[in-house]
Structure formats: structure tokens, C-alpha cells
Amino acid sequence: MTSLLRAVLTICALLYASVAVADDFSALVQALPKGSYHARSVVVKKLGLLGDARAVPVLKALNNDDLKVAGDGTVLIVNDTTGAATSAIGGAAMGKPDPNSLDRVKANNMVRRAIRTAIGMLTLRDPDPAKRMKAAEDALKAADPEQIDALDAAISAERDAGVKAVMAEARAAAVLKSDAPEAQKLAAIHTLGDRGDNAALAALVPVANSKEPALAQAAKTALSAIREAQQFWRLAQNIWFGLSLGSVLLLAAVGLAITFGVMGVINMAHGELVMLGAYTTFVVQQVIRADAPGLFGWSLAIAAPLAFLVSGAVGIAIERGIVRHLYGRPLETLLATWGVSLILQQAVRTIFGPDNRDVGNPGWMSGAFKIGQMQVTWNRLWILIFCLAVFAVLLAVLKKTPIGLQMRAVTQNRAMAANMGIRTGGVDALTFGLGAGIAGLAGVALSQVDNVSPNLGQNYIVDSFMVVVFGGAGNIWGTLAGAFTLGIANKFLEPFSGAVLAKILILVGIILFIQKRPRGLFAVKGRAVES
């Protein structure tokens, strides 16, 4: 009973004192060690509202249990490891006092919560805009009417438009909880409605349930607008994730679309050619790290042509050594190339070891930016661009160059092409090499988003076959459509069913789809089909 009485008295005394000395910083710091936890949290709050940057180290010290009070009432910040003390008010060094002569200023959860808010308020004035942004977001979540004045001060001092907007939104959320006049609250609802995310939603829901009809009505309108906007962005986000997954699938599958789709050769080692591309990137980065660290930003640009050459050369070797002997026997080709894939996998395991290898992201590949409420990472965006570029170049090669013409001629009618003087053997090797080289390029891109391990190829082989089969063999436009359809479908199913089940559903879907259209989405028509 007496302790409660004392607490109430202290609070009264503190309130009185704070008014009397006009929120003076040193008086508040001096008041910190006194009274109950509740009183202490009140003082902390005041320190936060004061807007004096000197309070930050004091509050941090209090949070870390480094704030001590000496016998004569001086408040000290004592370094935990060295034992050196500084004055909490002036910051002057105070030597190394005997630890036994000091009392710790204690903090409980209530005080710590107050400290977090207070530091947040103080960081509203931080020189670093990112920190100010964070502080403003925190203030928005807290929505504390007592922060309105501090926010007002911060807004008038703020020069960054983005941070200023968030601060205004935080102020609006705080206004809604205060007893400000209705006009101000309506303006606040408007501000938050424009923001349109979960934080705004949280601030508006209580208002929509309030008893004042005008406010509730306005809040309800704003809420439904926000929900609509959120639905839109969720849709956009799903499509973006789908496109991103689709671009990875397309990269992995487009090489297969040439070897399987155009040549009719099942290359089960395709995934391993992708893996070789990824390991080429790893080797290039290792060399750059060791010899020319300045070039690291260029490592992917250097690795891409090399990966194309490495995988392409291995591809040509596979074609000349094995596949050539098995034309017209697709099932045997499938088995032989499976054998190649096992050997390549084991070779990589022998050379580089079975563990994941670390491939770094150059600066321009890392980080993210925001469009509306959607987070877009740079590496995903670059991979999408890269994959579309590869696709465009491939299309141009097939349609516009002499070698592309020969490739199409050989695949359409081998005997006739040979009669016209085309060396079909060489064209076969080049076509296979092209498909394999593109697999290598895919490996460079995949090294940025996936683990580089000997199993890399295995993870993509079933998926890439699904893409080619779904899109329709023999048509690389079909592969494009197939990859993005499957990618987006996968991402739309995931929220309902979870990632694994989504994949199973897609597989079952494709199996059923093939029943309906055994030759895929874009089927090749005509006499060539039956053979």
C-alpha cells in the first residue's frame, strides 16, 4: 500500500517538476534513477518527445543496463568492458569509479518499450534518411497521440519527400487515436487511405468501428479502397513471382527446346550442361577474386561467353561421340545421355567436391526496389531481361542467319537438305552445340539464384521437360508460352496449397493436359508428326 502511495506521489512530483523546469534535458536525466518503473518510463517518454539528440546514448545505456548512479546522485554511463564512466548529462569523462559504489538504474519490459519508442522519436531527426524512414514507420505502427508534436517538428524539418510522406502518415495514424477535431481526423483518414497497406489498415479499422457516423463512413470507404489496392498488388506480386520463376524455367528449357523440340533428341544430360555453366561462373569468379578483384562487377559478363563455349563444346562432343550413332532411336538416346549426365555429375563432384559452391552476386545484381507495394529484387529482374534477350537472339539465329536456315532445313527434311548440299552431320553438331551452349548461359543465370552443387541440373531436368512438352516440341514460341504459364500457375497455386502441393498439382495438370493435346500447346501439324 505504502509503495503504491509512494509511486503515485513520485509521478505527481515528476509531472510537477517537468512542467516547472520546462522539460529540461538535464532535469529529466537526473530524474531517471528515481521512483518506480512506471515513473521511469514516463521520464523516458518525455526524453523522447524532447527531441534532443543527447538523450540517445543515455537511453541506449539504460536499455543495456549501463546507466549507473553514483552516491552523490550523478548519473553516469559506464562502459561495460572497460569500466570507464562518462557523465550522462555533459558527456565528460569521469574516470573509473569503483563499481561497488555505483547503483544500476534498472529497466523492466515496460521501461524498455518506452525506450524503444523514445529512441524511435529521437531518430526522426537522425542525419541518415534510412534511419529516419525506419523511425517514421515505427511511429506509424505505434500511432501514439503524444507523438504528434514531435512528428510535427520532424515533418517541418524533413527534406526527403519519401520520409516526409511516411511521417505525415504516422502523424495521421496518431491523430486518429487522439481527440482532435473531426475535420483533422477526416484528413488523416484520407492520408492513410492513400497509403493503402497493412499499417494503414490497422490504423483505420478501429475508426471504422467507432460511433461517430461521418468518421466511420469515411474510414469504411478508405478501408475498401485499401483492400482493393492490396488485392491488386497481391495479384501483381504473384504475376511478378510467376514471371520470375517462368524466366528461370525458360532459360533451363529453351536449350532443350532446340535439342528435343527441333532435333527430336532427348538429352537427359541437359541439366548437367546447365550445371557446367554455373561451375564455369564459379571458376571465373575464383580467378577474378585471386588476380583482379576490380573486375568482380564484370564477372558475369566474362562468364557468360565462356559458359556458352564450355557447355557448347561438351554438347558437340556428346553429339559427335554418342547421339550421332543413335538418331532415329529416341529411347536409346535417352538412356545414353542419362549415362552422360551421371558421368558429368560425378566428374564435377570429383573436381569441385560434393558441397555447395559460393557464387557471389555483383553489386548491380543485389538489392531490391519497390514498385507500389511490390518488392522487386534486382537479380530476378536481370534474369528476366537476360532470358528474354537470349530468347530473342536464339530466334534471330534460327530465322535470320544462314546457319539457322540450314538447321531448319535439316530438321524438316534431312534427305532433301543433304541433296541441296548441306552437310547434315556438321549442322547436327552445331544445332546440338547451340542448345548445349544456351544451357550453359542458363547456368550462369541460375548460379545467381540457386545453390551451385553437383545436383543443380537434376533439380531442373523434370521441370524443363515439362515446359517443352507442355509448350509443344518443335516450337520455341511454345516453350516461351509454356515456361511463363507454368511459372505463373505455380505461383498462383502456392498461396492456397503450399509449394510442394502446388508443384504436384502442376505435374498432374500437365499429365492430364497431355492426354488432351498429346503434342503440346503449340503442336506441329502435318505429315512430319507421325514419324
Place this chain on the structure above:
Amino acid sequence: MPRQGLIDRRLAIFLLGLFILTVAVPVGNLAMAGKPVPTYLVALIGKYLCYALLAVALDLVWGYCGILSLGHGAFFALGGYAMGMYLMREIGARGVYANPLLPDFMVFIGWKHLPWYWWGFDHFWLAAIMVLLAPGILAFTFGWFAFRSRVTGVYLSIITQAMTYALMLAFFRNEMGFGGNNGLTDFKDILGFDLASDGTKVGLTMLSAVALAGGLLLSRWITTSRLGKVLVCVRDAESRTRFLGYRVEHYKLFIFTVSAMMAGVAGALYVPQVGIINPSEFSPANSIEIVIWVALGGRGTLVGAALGAIIVAAAKTYLTGALPEAWLYALGALFILVTIALPTGVLGAVETGIGRLRRRPAAKEAEA
């Protein structure tokens, strides 16, 4: 055309070998002092025999009907899971959690009731029926869709691979109620016989040999029948067979389902012998390995498929022990060599060799 004899020379020699094995194993392991056939070898032989039965099942569809299934591992695993479920129920209250109603893994993930599809699996007869029905129904449904819409060749191969891949992902999920990652294991006994005892192991191995012989005879009986002739026609010229008025899809569906059930039996015999069944049995790589057994032994010979399975599996046991690095190189090289250099498989090459040796003395006599 007169019907070919049910048992030709190849099959006779193989069955004789199998018979000798079924006599030698129990005698060598149980009856003779010093155990000239150690118990680990008994378990190993039993495992190989199950693989051989699985290879025969695949040869039936691939060798005789041209359906290259890259998903036969799925039927094998389904049969294995059906048997595993019975063995799980046999454990009863002897599990780690000593729960008389639920298998350990269900207690572990906090389930309170036995899901409906586990009901009745404490009866052996139901499990035995499910060993046939589960793969059979899957193969029938899958085949009914696939063959009716004339999905053939590599497309069929790829969707069978997708099927087993999808099943693998599904069985990895804990919510499926089949033990997730770890699968079903810690079996104690089968029909009251202790699985750890030598007697049970020998018994299971002998049972596997009988099943293999049965599978071979059944396959031989099918392939030498009129129906078998039509199957070969489908393999060699599907469109022509259809134009002659045969319902090609019915023949394919029949043989695919029979083959799947045979694979299921192989899986059911395999599980009690190795003591575990988990989702990795569904992995596409496993199913492709079955194909290489058949290709190595000789496609379309039945006996060759069984031999191929035993040769590759024995080589795997040896190499993964002696030179673990070398196994994948060897397997990879095997795939390439067999497809390019040995299109008729080991059996074909050996028989051609024997044939040449026979003809040479005959030719000399003719000269003289």
C-alpha cells in the same frame, strides 16, 4: 502359327539356376556348420531377386510392347508401401512411444486417429491385396488416360517420369500420413516371424526366388500367347496394328497393368528384406536405373532382364563398397556402352557368340 513352347532353353537354364539357389541358400545358411552362406549374403540375394522381378516386369512392357516406362519405380514403391503399412501395424505397442493404436511417426506429428486409408492394414490378407491393387489401379488409371489419347514414345516416357516425381514429392509430405522423409521402418516381424532371425531371412529369399520364377513363367505365358503376338505387333508397328482392327490401347492397358502389379509384388517382397521404405524409392533416377538393367541384360528376353538386374545390382554393391567414387562413372559408362555397343544386351551377345562357336566346327566339317 503354332504356339512357342512355354519353357525354352534360356528359361529352363535360368529356372534350374534359381532352383539350385533356393536349395543352396537354406542348406548353406541354416543346416551346415560354419555357415558357408553368411546371413548378409542371404539378404543380399533376396534383394537382387526382387530387383530381377522388377526388371522382368519392365521388360514385359518395354521389351514386348515398346512402352518405355520411366516410372516403374513408383509401382515398386507402392507395393512396398502397402507391405510396409502392414509391417508398421504389426509393430503394435512395441514402438518407441508404445502407442497401441498409432504408428510412431503419427504420434510424433501429433495425430490422434488412424487415417481411414490405414484401416484394416493390421490384416495381412488386406495388405497382400493392396500390394496388387495399389499399383494396379494407378497403372490402370494412368494407362487408361495415356493410351486412349495415344500418348506414345518419348512423351509417354516423360509423363511416366513426371508421375513418379509427383508421387515422390507427395510422399515426402508429412501430411500424407506415410511417414514423410523417413518413410516406414523399424519393422519387428511378419506374420509372427521375427524379421531379424536367419530363418525368416532365408524364407523371404526363397519366397523371392519363387516369385521371380512365377513372374518369369507368367510373362513367358503371356508373351507366347496370341495376345503376346499382338503386343509385339504394337511394339513394331502400332498404327498398322490399329488399322488391322486391333484395339491397341486395350492391349497396352492390359500389359501395363499386369506389369505394374508384378512390380508391386517385387516391392512388397523387397521391403521386409531391407527393413525400410521411403520416398526416395520414387525418385526418377531409380526408375531409369531399372531400364538399364533390362537394356544390359537384353531387352525382350525376360531372362536377360532378370540377369541384367542381378549383374548391375551386384556390381553396385561391390563398387559402392570398394570404390565409391567410381560407381557413378561405371553406371554412366554402362548406359552409354550398352546402348551403343550392345543393342541386344549381354544375353544377346553371349548367345550370338555361342552360335558362332557352334557353326564354326560345322563349317569345317562341311569343308572336309
